[in-house]
Amino acid sequence: MKLGLVILLATLALQNPAQAKTLDCVDFTAWVSKGTPSQKLKSFGTNYWKFLMETYPEWATYSGYPGQNGKLSDLSAEGLAQQKLAIRCQLKAIKQIPAAKLTEDDQVTLDLITRDLERSVEGQKFPSEYLVLNHLNGLHIDLPDLVFAAPNATKKDYKDIISRLGSVPAQAEQIEKLMREGLAKNITPVKMFMEKVPAQFDAILTPKIEDSPLYMPFKEIPRSVITATNAIGMSEEKQALQAEAKNVLETKTYPALKKLKQFIVTEYIPKARQNIAFSEMPDGKAWYAYSVKTHTTTDLTPDQLHELGLKEVERIQNEMNQIKDHVSFKGDLKAFNKYLMTDAKFYYKTPEQLMTGYREISKRIDPELPKLFGKLPRNTYGVREMPSYKAASAPTAYYQPGSLTTGRPGYFEANTYDLKARPIWGMEALTAHEAVPGHHLQISLGQEVEGLPDFRKNASYTAFVEGWGLYAESLGEELGLYKDPYSKYGQLSYEMWRAVRLVIDTGMHSKGWSREKALRYFMDMVPKTELEATVETDRYITWPGQALAYKVGEIKFKELKNRARNELGENFNVRSFHDEILRHGSIPMDVLEKQFGKWLKKQKASANLGLK
Secondary structure, three states, X not given: OOOOXXXXXXXXXXXXXXXXXXXXXXXXXXXXXXXXXXXXXXXXXXXXXXXXXXXXXXXXXXXXXXXXXXXXXXXXXXXXXXXXXXXXHHHHHXXXXXXXXXXXHHHHHHHHHHHHHHHHHHHOOXXXXXXXXXXXXXXXXXXXXXXXHXXXXXXXHHHHHHHHHHOHHHHHHHHHHHHHHHHHOOOOOEHHHHOOHHHHHHHHOXXXXXXXHHHHHHOOOOHHHOOOOOHHHXXXXXXXHHHHHHHHXXXXXXXXXXXXXXXXXXXXXXXXXXXXXXXXXXXXXXXXXXXXXXXXXXXXXXXXXXXXXXXHHHHHHHHHXXXXXXXOOOOXXXXXXXXXXXXXXXXXXXXXXXXXXXXXXXXXXXXXXXXXXXXXXXXXXXXXXXXXXXXXXXXXXXXXXXXXXXXXXXXXXXXXXXHHHOOHHHHHHHHHHHOOOOHHHHHHHHHHOOXXXXXXHOOOOHXXXXXXXXXXXXXXXXXXXXXXXXXXXXXXXXXXXXXXXXXXXXXXXXXXXXXXXXXXXXXXXXXXXXXXXXXXXXXHHHXXXXXXHHHHHHHHHHHHHHHHXXXXXXXXXXXXXXXXXXXXXXXXXXXXXXXXXXXXXHHHHHHHOOOO
């Protein structure tokens, strides 16, 4: 899944620093001052979501929350400090709600908010705000994505986009200040990856403004947006919007981004850290352990995850050998992987063929979904080509979430850069992960659950979201996929890819592995090109701990399904199981297990009473 803007409560900022200076814990105590415990929780949840959306307007755009589309987050020192105070105050306020007097669903909501706030307070000792920009995320990457995600149904929507583009100078200046402070404290991304960033800036700072991704929404403004009633008026109104956008880009956005790029090139990159291990950062061992805990939502240590990865690698390798033998390949697994990566028959020749292939797979999956799911999302999804400005350093695909509220569909974005790195045998598993029954199905269902507070509908715990995506790949055979043994091998190679992450993420950040050692291990185990292996390994260095969550989540989903099947026997219904797992939205793994246990107990009781 495309992470886009990583939502970390520890680095959220108040939208208005002037208001922030008068912030007091009483403001949050008022959220729980009236009504029954359930009413207090509802009040807190409503205000909490409003606070997050006004604090982090980029997130509001993706979530379909109105009124924030013309803004960017305040990343000033004052805003960040006051926001951290707000988190501590909110935690103090919510602890005044007596959990014992809440319904079961409300107790889950209370637990989730409390947990998030506690983790955020714990994370405040790690200054992640200094890592505000790298080759995978930051203003230069997030801004084009925001432009694409913003509503564009009315004239005001276009005015909001212009307003947001006009806010770039203020945020760019704040980002530079944060990066300077991080540089002084030796808290930076790795130098070799920062060297990719200037070219990423260039991809949006095109010589002609009309060619920039930032201008794209203004190229073709729908007639429905225009309020004029005659052809001349329509043309003038359209041209006025386009001229305003060009002016803001030329006089504000471009100069600010060019200034930030210049700072990165001349001052930041030369002094950025060269050691890849996150544990080498100030308080890095504790910081990495915190990142691991946050992403996996477990208490598994880096050592335990490393050993888990080694065991999974061995298991999957045995299954891959069985496929190799089945197709009568003469040679070892490494030779088989090389064959799969180099034979021309396994690759499309044009981006158009690749995209057609993905769309055909997705449409084969769609009608099979009712076999495994009782409830399907209302929102739709599309399959589109990843924009060229980010493709070179991006993974094979992303999912861009939609919003039923604003009428925006979800999108499976496929990377067509370097077609020799996009094998046909991996396409079915990738589609299952990024589209359905993976990210689109899970995220859209979460957004559409009735009765859940908004913050839960839009929650994104990495272990749940990415664990579900990987688990979804394993459902392929039940959906008519992997009939070709090479495609089945592709599914196993994708699972191996995620198992390898457990080994090399922990290896590099806690066991002293070099980047070269990690790359060799990756390429020995996974049939991917050196380009893909490099992009992936560099991602694990840049986002320490995030890649661990995939396998942790997938293993838990499979464990729960096996437990339900074993304990319910002939009464096990896979559709009911999946509906139960997804009906809570995205939740931490320990909370999921707790809720599953209650569901399983009820299922067993119903079966014993002859109700099933």
